[in-house]
Amino acid sequence: MTEKLNKEEKVEKLIELFSKHYPEPGTALNFSTPFELLIATILSAQTTDIQVNKVTEDLFEKYxxxxxxxxxxxxxxxxxxxxxxxxxxxAKYILKTCKILLNDFEGEVPKTRKELMQLSGVGRKTANVVLANAFFKAAFPVDTHVFRVSARLGLSSGENVKRTEEELTDLIPKKYWIDFHHWLIDHGRAVCKAQNPDCENCFASGICSYYNN
DNA sequence: AACTCGGGGCA
DNA sequence: TGCCCAGAGTT
Structure with missing residues (x-):
């Protein structure tokens, strides 16, 4: 039974399945500099990248x-x-963050998680988005959907966010980080919901730890 | 640990 | 029309 796949094989299979069922992974944030990504990511809390892009397209023209x-x-x-x-x-977080960048970081976006988390509106998830996508560092961003879905699939232990982050950072090929992130979110909203997951209609149930237990 | 912010997405 | 939330800060 496919259930006996190890984690690496599971990821391969999932990339195949996700690619097929979600051929266009969720729209990614638009940015052209680390600063723009930082601001866009602060804006992205509790909303979609599509909504953020609508706002930043105009905002980043001058600011x-x-x-x-x-x-x-x-x-x-x-x-x-x-x-x-x-x-x-x-708005409050962004202006405060800009002041901190000028006062403490010479106007540059810092490249470590510890420093990024000193900024306003920047938690672990936002810091990891910047580290991974602006500075190409090993730091998989874990939000609520990623945390829940990856644990159910059996890709992570589900202990806590920090541990999940380490597990996915090691497990997921970096090439697929952005897509995989959006896949887990899309799947988490549409099928693998927090309450009443729709396992009967899930294309991944065959290799899902949650479903097979 | 619970509460707050808020327009959008989705039933 | 109502419920929930693609986080982080505050109390």
Whole structure:
């Protein structure tokens, strides 16, 4: 039975299955510099990359550095991003982060998780997105869907976020990180839901630890 | 550990 | 129309 696949074989099989069923993995954040990715990722909490891209396309035209972003008052920034949720908090986080970048990091986005997490609105998941996608470091971003779905599939232990992050960082070929992240999210929302997962209609049930236990 | 922010997605 | 949330900060 396919259930006896080891984790590496499971990942291979999943990439095959995901590619087939989700041929277009969720839209990724648009960015052209580490700073833009940092801001876009802060904005992406509790919303979709598509919504973020709608906002940043215009925003980054003029405001793509900490210094230029700080030309905006909090109210002005709020008005530019108010089509996405939590916009007041996010405007506050972004302006505070820009000040910290100028004061403590010479206006550059830091390249370590510890430093990134000193910024406002930047937790472990956001820090990892920046580390992985702007600086090509080994740090798989783990959000709630990734945590739950990868644990159910048997790719991670499900102990905690930090452990899951280490497990997926080692397990998933880096080439597939962005796609795999979106696949797990898409699958987590559509099928492998937190409550009442739709296992009967899941194409991965044959190799899923949760389903086979 | 629980509460808060919020427009979008989805039933 | 109502419920839940593609996190992080605060209390």
């Amino acid at each position: 793509n550095t900490p210094g230029s972003m700080l030309q905006l008052s909090q109210k002005e920034l709020e008005n530019k991003i108010n089509s996405i949720g939590l916009f007041r908090n996010k």
